[in-house]
Amino acid sequence: MNLSLLWIPVTLAAAAAQTGRNATQRRLTEKIGTVGATQVRFLYGFPFALIALAVVRLATSEAVPLPNGTFFLYVLAGAMSQIMATALMLSAMRERAFSVVTAYTKTEPVQVALFGLVLLGDQLTPVIALAILIATLGVIVMSVKPGASLTSSGLRPVLSGVVSGAFFALAAIGFRGAILSLGEGSSLIRATTTLVWGLGLQTAILLIWLGLFDRKALTASFAAWRPSLGAGFLGALASQFWFLGFALTTAANVRTLALVEVLMAQAVSHRFLSQATSRREIIGMVLIVGGVALLLLAQS
Template structure:
């Protein structure tokens, strides 16, 4: 029972670390571009993921489990969709505020719930779906401004953010599937193993692409190694806790609780970028908290 509830603090820690990582990546986007800032979390995160796995194996005195074709396939799926999701999110952040873009990407929980039920057989009761829907509706309230004209310029970042959320949903399902497909190991070792595999695949794919298509951005990311290393560590640490959550409960539960990142992004926006918070946004955040609270109450029964 204790380990069964560990997904709750793990998800909250992941959300805190991801908010910090997004801020670090946003600051790098103007320097090395969207693709360059996207690869930073993978290339500079991989050494930390290897360290996390080594510590887990030493602490538990166990070797990593053997990776079969099913686990590799799911993880590759998660790796590719996460690359697309991160690139789309950073592109949206160049056109809208940090907080609003984060809200757009957090339309993913309903999609995660449906994908998880259809592809992985994750349980989805009517009350849990209601909780997810309330929290997601809160995201829409936060992001939609009354009277705002839906121009082509305004539509672009919205579409980028929402599609980014869809790809994040698919990546969550892929990584949870990869963890579930491992034949053995504790939840910590299985989560750490898939994290290393996922970051390894992402690093290989993006570095190969950048060597051919955008070598200058890769060089700039290496020159900005201090900031890149910070983003890499935050990304790897956030992913470690996400994967711990995926190893213990459904991706829908994890991603719905992760909506606490929206209020966190609002706080960061206000403190760091002087972006205010309206009454409508406060109402939306209250809906998010209410939906998350309902989900937690159902999960604790």
Template sequence: MDWTWLWIPATLAAAAAQAGRNAVQRSLTATLGTLGATQVRFLFGFPFALLFLAVVFAIDGGPAPSISAEFLLFVIGGAVAQITATALMLAAMRERSFVVVTAWTKTEPIQVAVFGFAVLGDPLSLPSILAVLVATLGVVLMSGNPANATGRGSLRPALLGLVSGACFALSAIGFRGAILTLDSGGFFLQATWTLAWSLGIQTLILIIWMILFNRPLLTACLAAWRTSIWGGLLGATASQGWFLGFALTAAANVRTLGLVEVLFAQFLSRRVFSHNSSRRELAGIALIVIGVGALLVVSTR
């Protein structure tokens, strides 16, 4: 049976869970700071990734995939890039609207498409490229004019968001590359196996850093477990969806469809953070919807 279509619902679920996780992390930056809120998604997400893996092993019944040097190179690269991207995103969110920063980070699909073609050989068709461009234009439109942003250092959050998007693009390529190196197990096992490794590496890196340089922060992260556990659950769930998508189709398709996260962020921004959207932002959302819709038509033909 052809399960390729599963990348679409998996990506939609991932985008919804990620918007919720970002909201939880943003609420934690006031007490834990940027690094502490960054660590939450990994420290509290890793146990859920292990739980997902145990369930998949129980259903699949096959042996664990073999680990190669190429797999480790891809997964470590993706893990480090994602830590950097998340920290930059949260730093930007401390200075600018939740939904607008989410939009800035979503300039990644074009970079994913280019990196995916150059590194992994993922195909690039003209219709799909146009769909990615339209959706990304919507993201750029949503970000508004940084010169009109209020507050100190208006260009700083824009740059942080843009660089964060580039790091997210590199992490997507790293994780898809790691999945593609595995030569055994079904796509569900390959995706979940890679997820467990990536979250484990990320958790280890950040715990070691905090033990060496900021032990009080590690204690504060553990003390905030009641809120953090939701960030971990939503983060692991989102990552499970992204990795399933990476196992089934090109990373550019997954990350472009993932732009619907901006719509979920828009809802959370209004409901939770009381941010109102401008006409410019609404026009950007319309372009995102058009681009994503076109991508789905192209990819399901």
């Protein structure tokens, strides 16, 4: 395999794992609330990240990179943004279909491209920019039910989903910046090190928050440890692949290809959540596939 294209299977694996994690967290939201379900991906994912770092360290014999001030700024920004993004996404999922809210959050690639250009200097070719716009248009089309508007079920889930996408975009840029700021080591060791720091910070922040303001949700998350453990594992697995993708290419490339998650979410909605697929959603999915295909052609 051409190693320059390794980010493609890595991103597809991340999207698959994240779809499973989102579905698991959506069910947990009904039991332990939005904040409680938000923190399980971090609290229960952190041990798996530590295991992954230990395995990578033993397998490669590489030293764990030492963090610096720039790394801490980027990883903290990424950690906080991802917490906000996850909470807003789960809140919106309580009011709209799983696949539709996933689509709202996937306005993210355009925002990632802009943030990446401004904050990290990641460049875009005209073809890649067009691919991002086409795929994002597919997300927007897919989000509208036939005969209805984007706000047909109220503005709150729409705004929550779109703002969630913005925070996911900032998280992607923050974590890519953190990975790049670790000057030494392979892409794998730098990505895994960043994952451990990110999940560790997120776990500490949410444990303190819940301990102070929502002990009931914290206790409930411990009681629901079986499904929470599954969500944590899938979250850590997805993040491992996301971070490796960020180490290999621009965040815009990764997050645009990640739009295949919308198609995976649609399959989950249809198979497990008994949510039908409309003709407009099919058109949107075709545009997403077209945009992703154009992106991949631009990389060849």
